[in-house]
Amino acid sequence: MTNPKSVIIIGAGMAGLSAGCYAQMNGFDSQIFEMGDKAGGVCTSWKRGDYTINGSMHWLVGSAPNVKMHQMWLELGAIQDKMLVNHDLFFVLKNPGGKDFHFYTNIDRLESYLNHIAPEDKDEITDFIKAVRTFIEYDLPTEKAQELFGLFDGLKLIFTEFPMLMEAIKWSRISITDFVKRLKNPLLKTAFLAFWHPEMVMTTIIVTLAWLHKRTAGYPMGGSGAFIQSVVERYQQLGGYIDYHSKVEKIITYDDNAVGIQLANGKQYFADYIISAADGYTTIFKMLGGNYIDDTIKQVYTSFKPFPSIFYIALGIDEAFDELESTVVGYNLPLLKPLKIGNTVHERATVQIYNFDPTLAPKGKTLMTCFLATDYDSWEELYHQREQYEAAKDKVLSDFIENLLLHFPHITDKIEMKDCSTPMTYKNYTGNFRGSYEGWLPTPEASKIHIKKTLPKLHRFYMIGHWVETGGGLPPAAMSGRNVIQLICNQENKKFKSYISSVEAVML
The missing domain is CATH 3.50.50.60 (FAD/NAD(P)-binding domain)
Known part of the structure; x- marks a missing residue:
């Protein structure tokens, strides 16, 4: 042997x-x-x-x-x-002075909602929803490595999943920015740019919504x-x-x-x-x-x-947030005071409120997190000047909380845990190129x-x-x-x- x-x-x-x-x-x-x-x-x-800080999974x-x-x-x-949670909302876009925007995970409900708030964009909405529905009907083969595909495998894929392949080719050539340029409704434009990186292909949004609609993209408790x-x-x-x-x-x-x-x-x-x-x-x-x-x-x-470097904020709050609906990625908030992180300025931020996962916080309390894109170079330079580096971290955290309290004033005295990570944290911990978090x-x-x-x-x-x-x-x-x-x-x-x-x- x-x-x-x-x-x-x-x-x-x-x-x-x-x-x-x-x-x-x-x-x-x-x-x-x-x-x-x-x-x-x-x-x-x-x-x-x-508190247990969830580092990445949504x-x-x-x-x-x-x-x-x-x-x-x-x-x-x-x-x-694992207990698996499926949310009805992907995210909520807070809209001061107007109605909040709800990005639903059910594609039928989402289509009706989008057409209601942006009838002027009906053609683009129809095109987008059609692509999501196409992906809902198909399931890419995962049993076999693509490198081992033979002629028969390729032909089978083309014949059985041709509509999906055509939509994939079409939308992989269109960035989110390209799609947003076609829209007329300003709230719809803001919503499509609220969570995803603007240079990403539209396929990213489309396939994600297809999985969420099928309830096969749940959150493991x-x-x-x-x-x-x-x-x-x-x-x-x-x-x-x-x-x-x-x-x-x-x-x-x-x-x-x-x-x-x-x-x-x-x-x-x-x-x-x-x-x-x-x-x-x-x-x-x-x-x-x-x-x-x-x-x-x-x-x-x-x-x-690479995916942008990020500044990651986590807060432990002595509040249950029972009145808020749970979401896949969170609540996108307007920052009434623009937030500068390194050389990047944010006017909005998405906060995830883990009121659906009691394992991350003591009973009656809640973990809240926020990913914020930033540049790598400024943080790398600061890292070698430790006092300035720590001061810059504290400043971002303080400015973020100041903005947060404008939306949730009732938690002013309830923030009992604060933590943050910079691109250098990701670089040191994972070794990732320029502190990227997803390649x-x-x-x-x-x-x-x-x-x-x-x-x-x-x-x-x-x-x-x-x-x-x-x-x-x-x-x-x-x-x-x-x-x-x-x-x-x-x-x-x-x-x-x-x-x-x-x-x-x-x-x-």
Whole structure:
């Protein structure tokens, strides 16, 4: 009997954990090296007093069994013990002096509402809603890695999902800014720019609404930390091992084969395959010294835009907020005093009020969070001047709370926990290029280029995660981990295996 082939995985984020789980399911001996003190990467939570701060998760595509992706989450042990919440509202746009705008998750209700408030935009609304309905009817294949598609697979996809493919092609060429330019109603314009980055493709909104309408993009109670811990436990139950506080500085190659890694402490480890779920720039240009690149890689890392760096605010409030409807992403508020963060000025901000997740705060109290885009360079410069850096953080937090109290004056004396993170927090904690929190931004330009999981002339090496899957989010990260083990199984002439454990999730 031969010894199992070994796999080293760099990074214990969602992509790395997924690759580890499927490696173990398929008889490989895997080991994950994580530079931090816990798994998850951006998909994480942390404690501040009696509050648990949800680091990233708003919705989970595949939370219900009516899409194929659900099977993957069961295989990863991610949702078996989770209560899943589906919201009727995606977000609410607060409109001083007028009626608030409600972005509903039910597409029929949304269509009626949009036509009621913006009859002058009926044609654009009809076109947009038609695209969402098209995506509702279809489910992209997730069982097989695209790299293994043959002619028959391609033809089957074209014939069975042709309408969806045509809509995807059409809307992937249109940015949110392009679409907003077509609209006449000012409130509708503001709403479409309220949450998404204006350079993102419209497909992002369309597919998200399709999933929300089907009630297959619910929120797992407990948020990011509880979710990722379930996957960690699944990996460990399968026999995998995570080395924490183990920063990889170099990927060791021999005759253009990846054969091992070297840690910051000088220790070396060797395996049959090396998979990097770490930051793409660090992997290619530092761990591998820029020795395995081509024109496409150069183009990606010089012209693609990453998701913006963010300033993240979390507040613990001695208030239940029972009177507010729950939402997927929150309440978009006008800032009566513009908020400057680094070199970015905000006139609106979206606050998520977790009145639907009692696990994040003591009884009768609520966690409130806010993501705010900012530039990276100004925070990097400040970081080396610690007093100014801390003062800048405190100023943003103070100015934000001042704005918040104009909308919620009754909580003036009820804010009992304050926390914030800057782009440098994300850079230090995850290693992400320029402090980005989700990899490459899905712009019309980025959607034209397929980023490979391999590097030119380097064998037995793969990259997974957000730097090879444009668009961000947990599903692409997890799928890239699943798919790469399919590729390795194919290389080893093994049949890919996957299986689930335990019971189904509970839907609310």
